[in-house]
Amino acid sequence: MTSNAPRRAVLTAALAAAAAVAASNAQTASAAPAAAGTGTPAGRPAQGGGKGAAAADPAPVDYHGWSTYPDWLFGEHQGTLPVPGSRPGVRIVRPAGTTDYTDPHTGTTASYEYASWTSPVRRLPHPATELVSSWNAHTPAGTWLQVELLGTYTDGTAAPAYVMGRWTSGDGDEDIRRTSVDGQGDDTSSIYTDTFAIDDASAGRLLASYRLRVTLYRKPGSGDTPTVWRVGAFASNIPDRYTVPASVPGLKGAVELPVPRYSQDIHKGQYPQYDNGGEAWCSPTSSTMVIEYWGRGPSAADLSWVDPSYADPQVDQGARYTYDYQYEGCGNWPFNAAYAATYQDLQGVVTQLHSLNDIERLVKAGIPVITSQSFLASELDGANYSTSGHLMCIVGFTAEGDVVANDPASADDDAVRNVYKRAQFETVWLRTKRITATGSVGSGSGGVAYLYFPVKPSPGQRRALESVGVV
Template sequence: MISRPAKRRTVLAAALATAAGAATPAAARTDQGAAGRGRGRPGRPRKDDLIDHHDWSCLSDWKGGTHEGTRAGGDRPGITLAKPAGTVAYTDPHTGTEATWEYARWTSPRHEPTVPASEVIASWNADTPAGTWLRIELRGTYTGGGDTPWYTLGVWTAGDGDDVPRRTSVPDQGDGKSSVYTDTFAIDDLDAGPRLASYRLRVTLHRAPGGDATPTVWRLGAMASDLPDRFEVPATEPGPAAGVELDVPRYSQNVHEGQYPEYDGGGEAWCSPTSSQMIIEHWGRKPTPEDLSWVNPDYADPQVCHAARYTFDYDYEGCGNWPFNAAYAATYDDMQAVVTRLASLADAERLIAAGIPLITSQSFVEEELDGAGYGTAGHLMTVVGFTAEGDVVANDPASPDNPSVRHVYKRRQWENIWLRTKRKDADGKVLSGTGGVCYLYFPRETTAAQKKVLASLGIG
């Protein structure tokens, strides 16, 4: 079973994996990333960490950078479109609609990761009222000199009506040294190529000409990493979350098999939005009855259908775009969300001990994870706790019904399939591993313990 459609990434991953001497970029995966850097840290990230998460989210952050028609402020600090910097034409590649939009733009200061990066995954939290949308871009500087183009990492809106372009990633972006694969920037040749010494993020806010609506961007950030190739990661011992299990709703993706083919048809294609919905509801948020009025009343768990629709990437033709899932979660009242990587299972334990569940991305053949009953080239599930012995308690949406969603997976097996950068499929072909990629969703108001563990992962 494959819980995220293979599509073009599988072909790319296979080609890179078989290239002589080439390492497979984690971005060129069906649903996955690369692997971790060791034990979890008690404080802020070290200067030699191989994973660097950096956000702009407070008022002083937004007052910095370069403003072109944007304004920083608000009770929840963010940037808005204060005065259009100009107009821009955009033709929606999915509908053919041509329109002119007013825009304003904010560009971050240059950020240098803790080590030069081979991959970058951005994420953002924003509000886009009717008739407004965002473009998120990245431009990096290589270690050997020279800059990347301005790469588009997403054309995003919370809505999907005729008043806005379709939510989409942008294909076929590259300069011969680096490329963008749906939601991830990656260096093309990890052996010979340069790394990314620094980067800037840019967000462009759009609205219809003459209007007064404005998007608001509350958080913009990225995870940059340069992780080693390895089929196996060091084993860890149970930590502070042993015996802790959080109360997280259980939803099965498989009960939606065949529903809404325009949003990739439910079932194995909906692991990401199903996992997202579980965690959103853990924090007490959910769609309103009005939000769900479009869903067939005969369908169970209509909120999962809703999550699939509003995370759908019209270029990828699926619901598994990582930043789009995080952005969807952050549309709920006072919710925040990031996409990042964790170094080890110890980091996950510290999150659970502080009361923060996580959504993890992994790939494996059936024999590698006892009790799963399937193999996958890419699958999202939620980690909700640990047994007293330190095994992983996961709400796995790849289950036949909601009551059977809770699983206990062996600690050693689970940490390896999540954190490794290389793996072999059932035919023995070498492919990329998952590398500790996860979504973290949490409310704006957090406890002291939650703030501490998030800060230790670079999330402010």
């Protein structure tokens, strides 16, 4: 239940006073020059949870993704080629160069050919204090990719080229170890595992625009190539808040999706090399539930490495293939979304949502939502545990509007279904600051959610996704 706690805690100071400077920087943001690159294609709608002008939103969030064939035609190609089809993407057509990479987790140095695609500039409708990227890709054995953030601050200066992740779907001898990169920062911002954050929003410089650069790697002379189907990011400016007003229930009657139920607790002590199971596996356990809800999952051959005496081996699979070797845990948000998208015709996105009304629209359309929250046991009736960071899956709502959650922090699979009071849940999920059991100030996710959905969603699902800014 603490898989994402450490890097969330350090973000509390970074978000302080964000609301106070947002308005004063809004005009600067709109006028500041963005990083060089091709502009956003004409006609692409601004995204931000279906809100109106950014100034009217006290907690603005902008998710933007590139996933269509026209998307891949824009931007800057260096050795990459757009690929049409039912799942369009971008891949290596000819290497742009060769480089050596020393894997910090194995000590192995190997040569790789590489090529890259850099997105058009995304000029934010609001200055941002935080950004998290996510991606969907296929990486044959021995190939991998790197995602970088190329940002511009509101005063027109450039941030460093930040590595947001080095990722491969594999975990074999030919593969690098998927990893976040620590120690990145300048005098304005830092990277905390998977999260870009402004260190002191009161200083005045926020994020005004960005590009995402995806570099694809393969062994020299190999005909294999990674294929990237989606890359995007949410950028937000969530003010410090200990509480949030409860939203008014928006559904007529109860709704509950038939999402499988899996407990993380029954895996305690399994596979220490992947963070030892139990409370550390909330994120991959939640991801596994939703992957299976969509009728996907690992094959028997995929699971052959798992001890046959272990129940629910697909959860062990999820832990292994979401594990971040630098973070030493399975709670890297983009790695979970990328893992979900390795299954046929599934997409995975990390974003922030505004309220439970957003989740209601998604659930009504048949899309369960994985949420990140932290709380004391006294703050969420029925949980019976405290956590500095925990993922669970929202599968429905009662007729009264309370939250039906598949909470993996349960003694066994039969105990996974829980009902939590609406106002309590909304606060522990949406807040950015909280008081811990020791009286110190802790942090919250500000509404972070994983959304997994089909490559070709139904019309109702598409409308629900568009309503929360995901297209």
